[in-house]
Amino acid sequence: MFALGLRRAVSRRYPTPALLAADAGHAARLSTYLTDLLAPQGLTLAPDALTPVRGQSYGEMAVPLLPADPVDLLVLAYDVPDISPGRAVSTYLTHVCPGSPMSFAVSDQGRAAAFTALSLMQTYAATHPRAVLIAVEQADLPYDPGVPVTLPAAHAGIALHLAADAPPASVTVTPDSDAVLDSLDGLDAATVVLGGGLAGLADDVKADRVVLADPAQPMTGVWEALAALDLDTAGRIVVADYDPALRYLCVATFG
Amino acid sequence: MTALVAIGTYVPPDRVPIESLADEFELTPMQLRVFRRYHKLGSAAHAPSLSLTELLGLAVADLRLTVEQAARIRYVLYARTFPGVVPYPLNPLHEVCRSFGLQHASAFAVGHHACASGLLAVDLAGRLLASAPPDALALVLTGEKAFTGEARFVPETSMFGEGAAACLVAASGPRDRQLSYVASLRGEFDGELEEVAGEFQRIYHDALGAAVTSAVSSAGLSLSDIALILPHNVNVVAWQRVCKRIGYPLDRVLLDHVADYGHVFCADAFLNHRTAVARGLLQPGDHYVIAAAGAGRGATFSAMVFSH
Structure with a gap:
């Protein structure tokens, strides 16, 4: 029975704005996307909701969490959407992560998503013995969703570096x-x-x-x-x- | 060996013609003629009165799950083209689970493989079930709303249709057994569509063809062993070019729904499977390929081989 174990865990906070937040073209596209996203629920995006863009980019947050050595598998877990709601972030991370790992994202499960990601990663242990889990959360939601919502207090990210030769x-x-x-x-x-x-x-x-x-x-x-x-x-x-x-x-x- | 147990689908009756996109995307009459005659894109399925939750629910309802089957479902995986499709914290996936008495299942979304996320979900479902009790099942949900411009139209390529599919997966079974899965992740296409479109189009047919041939090879087969390809409904000319590159007959690619449904996000594979079975295109023991590709700030080319 193959299983991945924990080699190292790292965490970061992100006190400075995302570089992407300063991109006016991106802000305009995000405004269109969010306006269309909210409309079917009878919700609207406030005119000043994105001036400035306050949220973070999960792509930017994940890069400093990437391992220095090659990995075979990378899984991204998140709950709150970031300021790039149409971006395949985990696929981008494959491109910039040493080892060009297989990757995918897990979401829509609240805080359980990171645990489920770990479960999924265990199924790859025999063929992908070096792996990294990245879990990210950013603290800004630029609209009122009309239902109770709990947001994180700070932009934060973690990485769990896993290996098949660590205690399972x-x-x-x-x-x-x-x-x-x-x-x-x-x-x-x-x-x-x-x-x-x-x-x-x-x-x-x-x-x-x-x-x-x-x-x-x-x-x-x-x-x-x-x-x-x-x-x-x-x-x-x-x-x-x-x-x-x-x-x-x-x-x-x-x- | 992962097996498909049953597939439920829902395609709404309404259609929007390609011409309806002309103003929003500044399409000229010539471009519209090219879409209809060359790409064979004519209309897209449209469900203006249905929410995403309702759309997914209709596909699950079509499965006609027995009480016993529902009780055996341990995982519900929602495979999406677009990472964000409803305002946070709304959660159509868990609403559907509640509606069908599936609260006992672990439900989550998987993705960032664009329109190839459906194949990822099937593979992950099989992986999870491999270490679950032998009678356990997983449910893979696909389908989205064409709620914004980039979810309605891919410039010079395709138009999205609304619909949904629900696929019941088991760790093993007598038919539709998964023999291989290949996913080629191309994160270098991490820009706005207009920035990466040229290079993406240049490599598209070779990359998708390579995914297909690699999956066939991984299954220990050759293309001559493949009875049918179930494609994503991106357009017809894309598949003409892929077939030409890999030397596979186009008439064995099921393109029935391109002109009518449009590209139904990650649900194409399952909608086309249903049609293939209904038309008698798959005989017991036939090998077939499900293939999909997508770009949305990151591109993925995937293929999966099954034995019917």
Whole structure:
């Protein structure tokens, strides 16, 4: 049985505007795209919504997260759309990433998308032994969607560098989950990272160390916390989160 | 070996003629004649009264899932041409899952392979099912709304039609077994269409032909073993050129719907499969290719070989 394991985790924040945001031609195209996107819902784009463009480009955010050495597989996970809603970002990353990896993107699953991406990547372990998961979230939505929405507080991105010769990782994404407490019982881990969706359970988790992720970063918070750990001393690590909107319980175990 | 279990489709009855795009895209009468006579593009399927959720739901309804089948679905993968198709955080995929009692399935979108994302989704579904219980199923959804200019028309190439398909996938099965899959990712075409169109058109036919021949070779077959190609409905002349390059007879490429439906995003493959079966073009044991390509700030050329 082949499986990928975690070699390294890195995270970044992006305090400066995207270069693409300053491109007036792009802003005009984005305005058309968003106007047409909103119209069927009876929504409109405010006249000043894109002056300036405040959001980030996932292509730009991902480039500094790319590995220096060749990889065979790259998967991009995201939830909030970026300022290039028609761009095949993961395909672009294949072009600029060492190794010209096979790539694709996973979305439409809230914060569970990164965990699902890991599950999918495990299916490639036998043939694509060097892999990188990039999860990104940007904090600007230039329209009122007319429904409650939770946006990240900051633009953030993470990369998990995975390899088939590292201690194997395992991932579960449990849909329609009410049984959060039962599922987290008996976690066999030295270090547990809990996302904002599970922060209330911190006292119930039995582990040498429990780390609470930044709850203001729904997609990247847990992985940012993972990246802050010393992987050599953290022992067996469990990363867990719960998407309250789509009701996915997600658990990833490393080591 | 991944197998297709059943395919449900929905194509709305309304059509928009290519001429309706003339004003928006500044098409001259000569260009319109070229589209109709040369590319064989005439109209596109249109569903003005249906939302994306409704469109996808009609394709799932056409599957007529049994309660037992629905309970076995562990994954629902929505394959899209365009990464962003509804305002955030609306989620048609999960709305469809709720409507059909599929909340127990893990549902997510896969893409960034443009119109070839449907093949990616089938391959990923098979990969996930390979380590699931043997009776588990996955559902692959395709189809989009032509909601904005770039989702209605590809300059000098194609017009998009609205429709949807739902494909039930199993880890193994007696028919429509996946023998190979090849995806060639061309991220160098990461510009606005007008910036990359010239070079993209120059390499298009060779790249798509190479994907087809590579997938056939990966399946341990030769082109003479392929009974049929189920294409994406981009236009007829593109497939004439691909066939000429790879030496495959054009009359074995199912181009029935190009002039009528238009290019139905990632759903073409499944719509054409349905037609091929209905017309008796696939016999038990026949090998066939599903091929697709797309460009949308990044290009992908993909092909998949099946045994019927």
